[in-house]
Amino acid sequence: MTTHQAHCLILSYPVQGHINPMLQFSKRLQSKRVKITIALTKSFLKNMKELPTSISIEAISDGYDDGGFHQAGTFVAYITRFKEVGSDTLSQLIQKLANSGCPVNCIVYDPFLPWAVEVAKNFGLISAAFFTQNCAVDNIYYHVHKGVIKLPPTQNDEEVFIPGFSSTIEASDVPTFVINPEGERILEMLVNQFSNLDKVDWVLINSFYELEREVIDWMSKIYPIKTIGPTIPSMYLDKRLHDDKEYGLSIFKPMTNECLNWLNHQPISSVLYVSFGSLAIVKAEQMEELAWGLMNSNKNFLWVVRSTEESKLPKNFLEELTIEKGLVVSWCPQLQVLEHESIGCFLTHCGWNSTLEAISLGVPMVAMPQWTDQPTNAKFVKDVWEIGVRAKQDEKGIVRREVIEECIKLVMEEEKGKLIRENAKKWKEMARNVVDEGGSSDKNIEEFVSKLVKCKS
Numbered sequence: 001m002t003t004h005q006a007h008c009l010i011l012s013y014p015v016q017g018h019i020n021p022m023l024q025f026s027k028r029l030q031s032k033r034v035k036i037t038i039a040l041t042k043s044f045l046k047n048m049k050e051l052p053t054s055i056s057i058e059a060i061s062d063g064y065d066d067g068g069f070h071q072a073g074t075f076v077a078y079i080t081r082f083k084e085v086g087s088d089t090l091s092q093l094i095q096k097l098a099n100s101g102c103p104v105n106c107i108v109y110d111p112f113l114p115w116a117v118e119v120a121k122n123f124g125l126i127s128a129a130f131f132t133q134n135c136a137v138d139n140i141y142y143h144v145h146k147g148v149i150k151l152p153p154t155q156n157d158e159e160v161f162i163p164g165f166s167s168t169i170e171a172s173d174v175p176t177f178v179i180n181p182e183g184e185r186i187l188e189m190l191v192n193q194f195s196n197l198d199k200v201d202w203v204l205i206n207s208f209y210e211l212e213r214e215v216i217d218w219m220s221k222i223y224p225i226k227t228i229g230p231t232i233p234s235m236y237l238d239k240r241l242h243d244d245k246e247y248g249l250s251i252f253k254p255m256t257n258e259c260l261n262w263l264n265h266q267p268i269s270s271v272l273y274v275s276f277g278s279l280a281i282v283k284a285e286q287m288e289e290l291a292w293g294l295m296n297s298n299k300n301f302l303w304v305v306r307s308t309e310e311s312k313l314p315k316n317f318l319e320e321l322t323i324e325k326g327l328v329v330s331w332c333p334q335l336q337v338l339e340h341e342s343i344g345c346f347l348t349h350c351g352w353n354s355t356l357e358a359i360s361l362g363v364p365m366v367a368m369p370q371w372t373d374q375p376t377n378a379k380f381v382k383d384v385w386e387i388g389v390r391a392k393q394d395e396k397g398i399v400r401r402e403v404i405e406e407c408i409k410l411v412m413e414e415e416k417g418k419l420i421r422e423n424a425k426k427w428k429e430m431a432r433n434v435v436d437e438g439g440s441s442d443k444n445i446e447e448f449v450s451k452l453v454k455c456k457s
């Protein structure tokens with residue numbers, strides 16, 4: 001039986017892209033003898049395809065137990081009620097766990113839910129904010145919070161100065177909620193992440209030091225920042241965790257055998273993998289351009305089109321698609337796919353998890369950011385880490401099929417793409433090293449655990 005050194009209660013915002021990095025971080029803590037309980041909303045739990053057996057999961061309520069966010073109807077309604085009901089139900093859970101033989105002594109919370117800090121303070125617990133997104137993106141929201149960034153700009157190529165960045169970036173590289181007034185209420189929440197951040201004991205960032213040195217050094221002067229990523233299962237990196245078979249928590253069921261069997265028949269580095277993550281809603285016109293761009297390219301492809309997006313596929317596309325040329329699936333085991341030797345490039349929306357996964361598995365990218373933090377991630381992929389290209393939109397905001405074809409060619413076969421392909425391999429090596437014993441993220445996690453233990457005894 002394991003003797004636990006401390007007990008962390010993990011509170012995530014209930015979407016796949018937030019829960020999974022926290023789950024992977026939890027596994028790392030658990031391997032260092034920290035007891036973990038993950039609190040998930042009843043509505044999310046209800047839709048989960050399978051629950052992990054190696055980690056304890058408890059339910060709390062967001063006040064919308066039947067349908068979560070969709071039941072709430074608006075973002076403001078959801079967040080407001082989640083705060084009320086969530087605070088109560090999280091407190092009840094802490095009380096329940098107090099009698100479990102190993103009371104909670106720390107809350108690791110998602111700063112989308114900043115009220116968790118008050119709950120932690122009420123119980124005298126350590127609090128750690130866990131930022132799912134990278135430090136560059138967090139830094140931008142921080143400066144909106146401080147009133148330093150005053151947008152929206154008038155033009156997409158307007159230069160924006162952001163303290164902590166070595167050079168200015170263009171307005172089109174800034175997260176969409178900052179430049180797009182329709183995202184005003186969401187921006188409010190993103191900015192609110194910093195409203196009580198001065199009260200927390202730790203700020204954990206899902207990134208690694210070597211990837212964002214400059215901005216991490218800058219933000220560390222303000223907050224007690226520790227990078228703990230990449231939050232990819234250890235089996236793809238350092239392989240030090242034993243009980244690491246479960247990839248993550250999902251409401252989607254992956255078509256595992258179909259994908260992997262198909263990939264097994266493809267030559268090394270020959271396949272383009274295409275996915276836009278769990279949330280993005282792609283315009284019908286864009287879907288059409290993408291579909292024909294893929295079909296016209298001289299590469300075979302595996303494309304994830306979620307069932308809710310399927311109706312946007314152009315007429316005839318699926319009929320014209322042969323099994324030799326490509327496979328369209330509704331969900332796949334992305335990590336197994338990216339690790340597969342047949343994959344030569346990832347055409348991605350640049351959600352942070354997908355980006356970090358591609359970095360960790362050494363896959364170069366064609367970036368087609370859609371919304372939220374994705375344009376900033378794409379900027380770094382192209383210009384800072386030099387592991388991909390960004391497919392340029394036209395004046396209507398659509399990436400045309402010819403552009404898609406060109407980008408795929410550049411990354412997968414042209415001489416111009418050689419450096420990109422080589423850099424991708426270098427970052428893969430780095431990603432493994434940082435979580436391996438003595439690496440920058442490993443050291444940070446060790447330090448976090450040792451402080452937890454000290455506070456408990």
Ligand code: UDX
Nearest residue numbers: 017275277278279280304331332334351352353354372
């Ligand atoms: C959201 C936001 O959109 C993103 O910008 C933010 O950085 C995190 O939260 P999402 O759009 O789902 O996330 O994208 P991403 O962060 O890339 O996460 C998608 C996850 O789903 C990845 O972990 C990926 O491995 C997984 N996935 C995706 C699968 O397992 N199978 C699939 O078929 C597609």
